[in-house]
Amino acid sequence: MSTLTDKLFKRTKDEWKELLINNAIIIVIFAIIAVVVIREPSFVSVAVFRNILTQSSVRLILAFGVAGIIILQGTDLSLGRFVGFASVLSASLLQRPDYPSRFYPEMAQLPLFVPLLVAIAGCVLFSAINGWVVAKFKIHPFLATMGMMITLYGILSIYFASGAPGPQPIGGHDERYVQLVNGQTLGVPNLVIFATIVSVIIWVIWNKTTFGKNMYAVGGNPEAANVSGVNVMKTTILVYVLAGVLYGIGGYLEAARIGSANNGTGFGYELDAIAACVVGGISFSGGVGKVSGAITGVLMFTIISYGMTFIGLDQYYQYIIKGILIVVAVSLDTKKYLKKV
Amino acid sequence: MQEEYLLKIKDVNKSFSGVQVLKNVCLNVRPGTVHSLMGENGAGKSTLMKCLFGIYRQDSGQFFLGGEEFNFQDPKHALENGVSMVHQELNQVVQRTIIDNIWLGRYPVKKVFVDEKKMYKDTKALFDRLDIHLDPRTRLDKLSVSQRQMVEIAKAVSYDAKIIVLDEPTSSLTDHEVKMLFDIIARLKKEGVGIVYISHKMEEIFEISDEVTVLRDGTYIGTENIKDLTMEKIVNMMVGRDLEDRFPEKTNVPGDVHMEVKNLSTKYKPLVKDVSFELRKGEILGVAGLVGAGRTEMVEALFGARTKTSGEIFIDGKKIDNGDPHKAINNRFALLTEERRETGIYPVADITFNSTIANVQAYKNKAGFLTDHKMKEDTDQQIKNMRIKTPGRKEQIRALSGGNQQKVIIGRWLLTNPDILLLDEPTRGIDVGAKFEIYQLIIDLANSGKSVIMVSSEMPELLGVTNRIMVMSNGYVSGIVNTEETTQTEIFNLAAKYLNNTKEAEV
Numbered sequence: 113m114s115t116l117t118d119k120l121f122k123r124t125k126d127e128w129k130e131l132l133i134n135n136a137i138i139i140v141i142f143a144i145i146a147v148v149v150i151r152e153p154s155f156v157s158v159a160v161f162r163n164i165l166t167q168s169s170v171r172l173i174l175a176f177g178v179a180g181i182i183i184l185q186g187t188d189l190s191l192g193r194f195v196g197f198a199s200v201l202s203a204s205l206l207q208r209p210d211y212p213s214r215f216y217p218e219m220a221q222l223p224l225f226v227p228l229l230v231a232i233a234g235c236v237l238f239s240a241i242n243g244w245v246v247a248k249f250k251i252h253p254f255l256a257t258m259g260m261m262i263t264l265y266g267i268l269s270i271y272f273a274s275g276a277p278g279p280q281p282i283g284g285h286d287e288r289y290v291q292l293v294n295g296q297t298l299g300v301p302n303l304v305i306f307a308t309i310v311s312v313i314i315w316v317i318w319n320k321t322t323f324g325k326n327m328y329a330v331g332g333n334p335e336a337a338n339v340s341g342v343n344v345m346k347t348t349i350l351v352y353v354l355a356g357v358l359y360g361i362g363g364y365l366e367a368a369r370i371g372s373a374n375n376g377t378g379f380g381y382e383l384d385a386i387a388a389c390v391v392g393g394i395s396f397s398g399g400v401g402k403v404s405g406a407i408t409g410v411l412m413f414t415i416i417s418y419g420m421t422f423i424g425l426d427q428y429y430q431y432i433i434k435g436i437l438i439v440v441a442v443s444l445d446t447k448k449y450l451k452k453v
Numbered sequence: 454m455q456e457e458y459l460l461k462i463k464d465v466n467k468s469f470s471g472v473q474v475l476k477n478v479c480l481n482v483r484p485g486t487v488h489s490l491m492g493e494n495g496a497g498k499s500t501l502m503k504c505l506f507g508i509y510r511q512d513s514g515q516f517f518l519g520g521e522e523f524n525f526q527d528p529k530h531a532l533e534n535g536v537s538m539v540h541q542e543l544n545q546v547v548q549r550t551i552i553d554n555i556w557l558g559r560y561p562v563k564k565v566f567v568d569e570k571k572m573y574k575d576t577k578a579l580f581d582r583l584d585i586h587l588d589p590r591t592r593l594d595k596l597s598v599s600q601r602q603m604v605e606i607a608k609a610v611s612y613d614a615k616i617i618v619l620d621e622p623t624s625s626l627t628d629h630e631v632k633m634l635f636d637i638i639a640r641l642k643k644e645g646v647g648i649v650y651i652s653h654k655m656e657e658i659f660e661i662s663d664e665v666t667v668l669r670d671g672t673y674i675g676t677e678n679i680k681d682l683t684m685e686k687i688v689n690m691m692v693g694r695d696l697e698d699r700f701p702e703k704t705n706v707p708g709d710v711h712m713e714v715k716n717l718s719t720k721y722k723p724l725v726k727d728v729s730f731e732l733r734k735g736e737i738l739g740v741a742g743l744v745g746a747g748r749t750e751m752v753e754a755l756f757g758a759r760t761k762t763s764g765e766i767f768i769d770g771k772k773i774d775n776g777d778p779h780k781a782i783n784n785r786f787a788l789l790t791e792e793r794r795e796t797g798i799y800p801v802a803d804i805t806f807n808s809t810i811a812n813v814q815a816y817k818n819k820a821g822f823l824t825d826h827k828m829k830e831d832t833d834q835q836i837k838n839m840r841i842k843t844p845g846r847k848e849q850i851r852a853l854s855g856g857n858q859q860k861v862i863i864g865r866w867l868l869t870n871p872d873i874l875l876l877d878e879p880t881r882g883i884d885v886g887a888k889f890e891i892y893q894l895i896i897d898l899a900n901s902g903k904s905v906i907m908v909s910s911e912m913p914e915l916l917g918v919t920n921r922i923m924v925m926s927n928g929y930v931s932g933i934v935n936t937e938e939t940t941q942t943e944i945f946n947l948a949a950k951y952l953n954n955t956k957e958a959e960v
Contacts, residue, residue: 333544
């Protein structure tokens with residue numbers, strides 16, 4: 113018992129400082145939550161909890177995609193456009209038969225999984241190109257994915273404009289699709305169930321498969337991975353492929369969640385996802401990051417946004433707080449991994 | 454018929470951006486023997502091994518393994534065909550555990566999942582066999598450099614390879630660990646494994662080698678049975694001349710105490726612990742020690758580039774404050790960093806920029822702008838004084854040879870007119886001829902009254918150039934010896950003095 117208390121409380125000044133710095137971001141976030149709860153005690157309720165989980169679900173699935181790329185010391189600026197791409201593809205293929213301005217007026221009702229597969233296939237194709245460019249030409253992922261962000265917006269917009277009614281938001285979703293995404297099972301929102309399933313699968317992939325372990329190795333030290341016989345190029349491309357799969361799923365869910373899709377859907381989502389990863393300890397220096405980290409990061413961000421809106425804080429102030437939070441999180445993270453001299 | 458040689462390397466050539474680093478190099482390794490590959494830094498040993506292992510592609514030349522020609526496309530290919538390697542630069546994923554590192558590239562899989570239990574069991578068995586006492590689940594960044602090196606050796610052994618290349622495997626091992634490694638090597642020999650052993654430590658070479666092949670400046674010099682060799686003969690083959698001729702005459706005469714350092718300690722690892730010493734005017738003080746002994750950290754702390762927890766510096770009896778490099782420069786200190794390419798040169802900038810950048814303040818005119826002509830003058834002067842081989846000062850520094858780059862950087866610091874020069878591995882990666890010139894330069898500087906601290910991993914260089922040698926071990930000063938009176942053995946023993954225990958524990 114005494115050893116436990118020793119461990120918990122008997123620290124030198126430096127150790128306390130270290131502990132404080134390592135957990136600073138969590139402390140700040142709890143402070144914000146505390147302010148919210150004091151101002152508005154009704155924040156602590158089942159309904160709010162449910163909403164936060166539901167709102168976090170798609171974000172989490174997307175964050176897992178970019179998290180793998182961040183573990184490879186990369187980043188993905190094109191995430192938002194992938195979401196838009198998958199959303200528009202899914203929505204255009206899943207409109208009500210009786211909806212007046214259908215994207216494909218003559219198309220029969222498709223099984224729900226077909227548009228999902230189409231969205232995933234499209235995202236995998238372009239994300240694999242990202243991975244290939246990064247691995248083959250050693251282009252910094254910031255630039256490679258920035259190129260993809262712009263290119264994909266063009267492709268997505270052309271497709272968006274090519275529908276029968278012309279370029280207008282694709283609404284009137286198939287009832288089954290809406291039900292699948294926004295419904296609930298045994299009182300649990302389906303979105304939360306999907307996010308949970310994805311989390312479990314990602315955890316298994318990251319921790320229990322050769323691919324996952326290779327991902328950490330390539331991210332931590334590509335040279336070491338190479339001389340140990342890991343195919344660095346293949347691993348890199350596969351990480352982007354996995355990201356593509358997750359973007360496809362995320363976009364498919366997002367279209368139904370917000371009820372319509374257009375070529376602007378998903379704009380800026382990459383920044384939320386990257387910020388959540390970083391706050392969750394998935395380090396830009398590579399080789400480090402956990403599933404629990406991504407979950408923490410996404411939940412924290414959603415709680416803060418929701419909480420600040422809940423107490424009626426002006427949205428512009430929210431931007432300021434979130435922006436500062438990101439920089440603080442990153443600088444604390446960097447401090448952890450910086451070589452101390 | 455049994456092949457005489459397990460591994461045959463024939464006439465390998467390799468150039469990097471026009472510079473030929475391997476010229477018709479050969480190497481033949483018999484099964485069940487240790488074949489040492491020797492040569493100075495930059496002789497091409499590691500390059501040759503990297504060609505063998507599929508990291509580099511040779512321009513021409515052949516490799517035969519058990520009589521069959523092969524050409525590995527990548528390290529994976531080499532590993533699968535029975536060649537494994539301990540890399541000099543410790544290529545490891547430090548964020549991951551020992552298990553993850555050892556089985557990286559060949560994780561055992563059960564259905565689709567990595568078999569953690571098997572990996573743990575196999576690692577345990579491997580460590581038991583090699584007498585390594587580490588928890589396989591430890592993250593590598595929690596280990597010391599020597600422990601990491603042992604993990605890397607265990608990994609190389611675990612491939613059950615026919616050929617194992619050990620590229621400076623003992624650079625930071627303790628005596629005990631070196632003994633363990635040699636036991637492992639003896640066992641591997643019995644199993645018929647061929648071992649290529651690269652090391653700078655002569656004692657090791659004589660202890661474990663069967664044959665020695667020497668390279669010099671990328672050329673094959675010869676292969677001899679160890680029985681026919683002496684230390685002098687090897688050095689001769691490596692250097693191409695006798696040891697005495699490698700160093701200029703030491704003409705400097707140390708004067709009064711110029712700098713006094715008291716109880717210098719640093720905050721972050723690798724630690725410098727309670728270092729005190731004196732430096733005389735016009736003296737060259739060598740600093741010896743193993744990798745990780747804190748030598749670089751010590752000079753960085755002196756220069757104000759590392760966080761100190763204690764320590765006082767006195768110049769001519771007056772206390773000074775080197776809180777940061779800027780203050781150190783004002784106190785007329787200069788630091789030549791160890792990693793020239795990483796922290797010394799601005800590769801794409803020209804020689805003028807590289808020589809004047811540390812002293813840019815001095816070139817401001819009244820309006821505060823920089824005056825080009827003065828910079829050009831000084832640069833031309835440096836090129837002449839230091840005999841820098843270059844078409845002119847407008848050349849990008851990366852186009853110069855290592856030795857000439859080093860001269861530019863030494864020149865850069867001389868322009869700041871320092872009194873105390875801190876030189877960290879000043880001849881690393883420089884060819885033999887250029888080394889001589891750098892030595893001459895260092896001695897000339899000492900002669901002109903400057904005090905020099907020279908950190909080096911090359912024993913002959915320390916013995917050949919310095920007046921006294923301070924030996925560091927695990928962050929402590931384990932002894933300061935007179936160069937004239939010491940021996941390599943004494944220095945090695947001092948360097949290992951505190952490896953396994955702290956100074957406090959010994960008292």
